[in-house]
Amino acid sequence: MxxxxxxxxxxxxxxxxxxxxxxxxxxxxxxxxxxxxxxxxxxxxxxxxxxxxxxERTLVTAARLGVVLTCRTQAGLLGLWVHDSTGAPHFAVPRHAAVRIPFEARVHRGKPIVPRHPDALVDPIENVLAYVAECEPFEHALATWESALNRSLVTLEALRGYSWKPAARRVLDHAVPFSDAGLETYLRVRLRWLRIGIRVQIWIAGHRVDGLIGDRLVIQIDGSHHVGAQRSEDIRHDAELRLMGYHVVRLSYTQVMFDWPAAQDLIMRAVAQGLHRAA
Incomplete structure (x- = not known):
């Protein structure tokens, strides 16, 4: 026994x-x-x-309600970049399922990209991304998709093999696997109108930089907990970049998330002075 x-x-x-x-x-x-x-x-x-x-409490809730965790809720549980992790949970159910949820929630219905096993309490990553593309603004969805690509949960080649709805197809057309965090995705999307080459997460002087505009303008974005030894190392790396002829603009998490016009103004002025060009 x-x-x-x-x-x-x-x-x-x-x-x-x-x-x-x-x-x-x-x-x-x-x-x-x-x-x-x-x-x-x-x-x-x-x-x-x-x-x-x-x-896990969310899994127990999913089993109790007869739903599947999906969209931004499951993206957050996977450790992917989600613009705002607060708010109502997101669940998926079959199109005609009669499900009663006794609290505020976002319920996604319809045919999934990848079929769900009857035992599943969480959606496959492709379904998660499909709902994120439908549910979130383009910039936010793109950041989540690129986070999944960066963590090798999916590949561009595999994603191109599915039949996506228009919103997801648009995200896929713009996605790259190099952004380590959503802030870098925002940087690339928000500055593409400049029509100047912008590369993210590239190696210079032995360290990754968050973004490089043109040949010489480095953009570094501090995380929300940028303190201590990490900050000291970043200051040292900034100095080394300057000695190599690069110009460094360092932005805070708050500037990118909540005061983008002021941050963009700094970058525009640097570009206007030609700081992105090689000497």
Missing amino acids: RTVDELIRLLSDRGGVVRTVVVTESGFSRRAVDRAVRDGLITRPRRGWLATKDA
Whole structure:
């Protein structure tokens, strides 16, 4: 007879929330499962589902409601860049599913890009990106897509093989895999009107720079927690870049996110002075 410890281990190995049929097919009797639930060792979020006591809360919620985590919610859980991680969660359900959600949520319906397995509580990455493209403004969606590309969760070659809706097709047409964070995507998109070459995440003097406009104008963007040793190293690298003939404009997270006109004005003035050109 299989033990409760083995049951908990099975649930944990499969993400913490599992369909009951998977457990019974693995050799656990219904009586043993019911006893483990009764003793408080595991929970039953919904009929047909089991969970460990420490399972990810969002997965338990998805099982309880009969939905799949998708769009910006799942993108955030994957560690992708999301412009704003607050707000109502995003779920996916089949087109005609009768689902009642007792709190504010964004529910996506319709045929997914990639079919969902009946056991799935999270959407495949392609479905996540498809909904992000439909749900978010272009700039925000592009940043999430490029974050997925940068983390090698998808490739441009594979993405081009799917049948996307117009919004996702537009994002795909502009996406590149080099942006390490959404701020770099914003930089590239917001300055493309200058019609000057802008490269992101390239190596100069042994370190990556966030952006290079033309040949000599380096744009560095500080993260929201830019302090301590990282800041000291960035100051040293800025000085080395200047000695090599580069001009450095360093922007803060707040400037890019909340005061872009002022940040853009600094860059425009640098370009007007020709600081992007090689001597």
